[in-house]
Amino acid sequence: MIAVGGGKGGIGKSLLTANLGVCFARSGKRVVLVDADLGGANLHTCLGIDLPAASLSDFVQRRVANLEDVVVDSGIDGLGLISGAQDFLGSANIKYTQKLRTLRQIRRLQADVILLDLGSGTSFNVLDFFLSSHLGIVIIVPEPTSLENSYRFLRSAFYRLLHHRESARPFLEIIEQAMLPNNDKAIRTPHDIIRLVGRMDPERGDRYRAWLSSFRPLLVVNQVRSPEDAELGPAVLLACRKYLGIELDLLGHIDYGDNVWQAVRTRTVLMMQDVESPVTQRIWHVARQIEKRMESLEVAGRERLKL
Amino acid sequence: MKDFREQNYYELLEVTVHASQQEIEDSYRQARRAFASDSVATYALFSPEELVLLRRRIEEAYRVLTDAERRRLYDRELSRLDSTQWPDGETPADTKQQEQRADEQRQQQEQEPDNEDQPRLPLVESKPPPPADEVAEVDPVVTEPAEPVESEPVESEPVESEPVESEPVESESAEPESAEPKSGEPKSGEPETVVLESTKPEPVGPESVAPPAGPALPRVEKTESGPATDAPSAGEAASTRQEEQLPPLPRIDDDTPIDGELLRRVRLARGLELERIAEITKISIYYLRNLEIEDFTNLPARVYVRGYLKQLCSILELDASRIVDAYLARLDAGGGREGEG
Incomplete structure (x- = not known):
């Protein structure tokens, strides 16, 4: 189960999810794409198909009991799709119990790879889907707004993780304080929380520190147009490590290419075209990197949030 | 790191x-x-x-x-x-x-x-x-500087916190710090x-x-290990049985005092847990609770409180124009029942 997120909209989450899905399917895996962008679903468009009749809404609204029943054929061998919720009414705020039920059933889907296309923003739903996945991919594009959102996303995700794992009141309050942008305890980074908590309870501080170092989201730099843009990945890794203490794992970058949006317009999937282009090569590279991470997961196992 | x-x-x-x-x-x-x-x-x-x-x-x-x-x-x-x-x-x-x-x-x-x-x-x-x-x-x-930081020494609060033993101890994930x-x-x-x-x-x-x-602080949750009476996670379980029976919605007349207690009663009548509201609004549950118990000293700046109240009204289906200013007036008057639960 792999989540693709990144805080900001319009950075290519859905497109990359769709194309990575095609990569995995073409290497013989059973893949299900889940459009978890509640309220802004358009993964079907990235796959070049019409809005399927069955969607995640049917499951969330309990019109369908089994999540398997809303998996539709994407038209590509080995690739199934769970289309996103199309309700206008507050589907971005599904109930907590619904979220648990959905996550539980996503995990039970019959597939080798499940790719979740997350919505933008840092709502608890988005974060929880991200944290519950075995691998979480954060996509950035070389723009200040994207980085601003990504850092916020990463920070929020880690705080949310702490919040799930913590159960004692005074510490929960510190974490909740940290989630407020201008909290009066001046908590701005995970370091600040760890320091504050460590003063009250050193063992707990150590535990938090261990959680921080095992929190390793993957990073993809998308829409790279220049060699300078391509250097952004390592720089972000460095900045993130120094400031937030979060160690990212860089999967690679993907060039900006006109063939990407052209493919969407002609309602085809880029990775299904057999033309080799810089973009397709890059996507294949990222897919292989992910496969490597998945293999090491199978060997080592990996703790993730169990909701 | x-x-x-x-x-x-x-x-x-x-x-x-x-x-x-x-x-x-x-x-x-x-x-x-x-x-x-x-x-x-x-x-x-x-x-x-x-x-x-x-x-x-x-x-x-x-x-x-x-x-x-x-x-x-x-x-x-x-x-x-x-x-x-x-x-x-x-x-x-x-x-x-x-x-x-x-x-x-x-x-x-x-x-x-x-x-x-x-x-x-x-x-x-x-x-x-x-x-x-x-x-x-x-x-x-x-x-x-190693100044002792103001971290309040966690007053031994009545047992809200779960006993620490019940926590998942992820010891295997601990950083393998070489300790030669x-x-x-x-x-x-x-x-x-x-x-x-x-x-x-x-x-x-x-x-x-x-x-x-700083001086070693007493570990609160170890000394107080009673049963978890009000664990936050209980809220989720409660939300499924909330349909059963809810208290009646309080009537709001012109002379109804607009206070934290009213907010609480409306919330209960709507069958909403604080946790749930916190999740929807992203307002800290700490502040939500303080709004209800009118612990005015532990609320953020007025401008935030106003925002919170508006959000709260929309969730509780209350008329914001009627509630927000009245509550803020109460806050300005410095009333409130400090710290009372």
Whole structure:
């Protein structure tokens, strides 16, 4: 189960999810794409198909009991799709119990790879889907707004993780304080929380520190147009490590290419075209990197949030 | 991973203590680019002041580590510090010296078999003046002053917190910090300061002040391990049985006092847990509760309270124009039942 997120909209989450899905399917895996962008679903468009009749809404609204029943054929061998919720009414705020039920059933889907296309923003739903996945991919594009959102996303995700794992009141309050942008305890980074908590309870501080170092989201730099843009990945890794203490794992970058949006317009999937282009090569590279991470997961196992 | 303010020069440049000149050069150049003032990577992460500080420290690190003589002095200074400062347990000091120090530690621990109850070793803060020109350069790390921070000593609150034993202990995920030199140590979150060589009055760099020096605080959740009466997670279970029977919706007339109690009663009538509202609105449950119990001293600035109230009204299906100002007036009047639950 792999989540693709990144805080900001319009950075290519859905497109990359769709194309990575095609990569995995073409290497013989059973893949299900889940459009978890509640309220802004358009993964079907990235796959070049019409809005399927069955969607995640049917499951969330309990019109369908089994999540398997809303998996539709994407038209590509080995690739199934769970289309996103199309309700206008507050589907971005599904109930907590619904979220648990959905996550539980996503995990039970019959597939080798499940790719979740997350919505933008840092709502608890988005974060929880991200944290519950075995691998979480954060996509950035070389723009200040994207980085601003990504850092916020990463920070929020880690705080949310702490919040799930913590159960004692005074510490929960510190974490909740940290989630407020201008909290009066001046908590701005995970370091600040760890320091504050460590003063009250050193063992707990150590535990938090261990959680921080095992929190390793993957990073993809998308829409790279220049060699300078391509250097952004390592720089972000460095900045993130120094400031937030979060160690990212860089999967690679993907060039900006006109063939990407052209493919969407002609309602085809880029990775299904057999033309080799810089973009397709890059996507294949990222897919292989992910496969490597998945293999090491199978060997080592990996703790993730169990909701 | 440490805050960059607490990192030594090697950690700042992310090189090993054995790094060659070339590795230091490369690392420095990369850091310089990443933390340049026009770098996109740092946007919205570091404040301008932090960036200036970080750049200054990186420059310092580079200047010292690329100067053989200054690096040697710095290494010597570092090696006097706690060897656990080194992520891989190695120090630039030669191994003989290390073993010697390990011996000293062991001795020291034998002398103090139970330092649990003893007052912390005083930290040696005053160092004998080294040659004046050394001081400026070798001064290893800008650490935070070890002032006891205001962290309120967690008043033993009635048992809201779950007993700590029930927590998932993820011990296997703990960072494999190599603990070669202190293998004989009892594993009980021993304060790092013990490792300092207090037996011989060696000059100790300011980095030794880094471990939190505040008094050890009582561990609340260990002493209070009653049944979890109101665990937050219970809210979820409750939300499924909320349809069964809800209290009636309170009537709001012109003379109904608009107060926290009213908010609470409406919420209960709507069958909503505080947790649920916190989840939807992203308002801290702490503040939501304080709104209800009118603990006005523990609410954020008025402008935020106004926003909270508006959100709350929309969820509780209350007329915001009627509630928000009336509640704020109450807040301005300074009423409220401080701290009462």
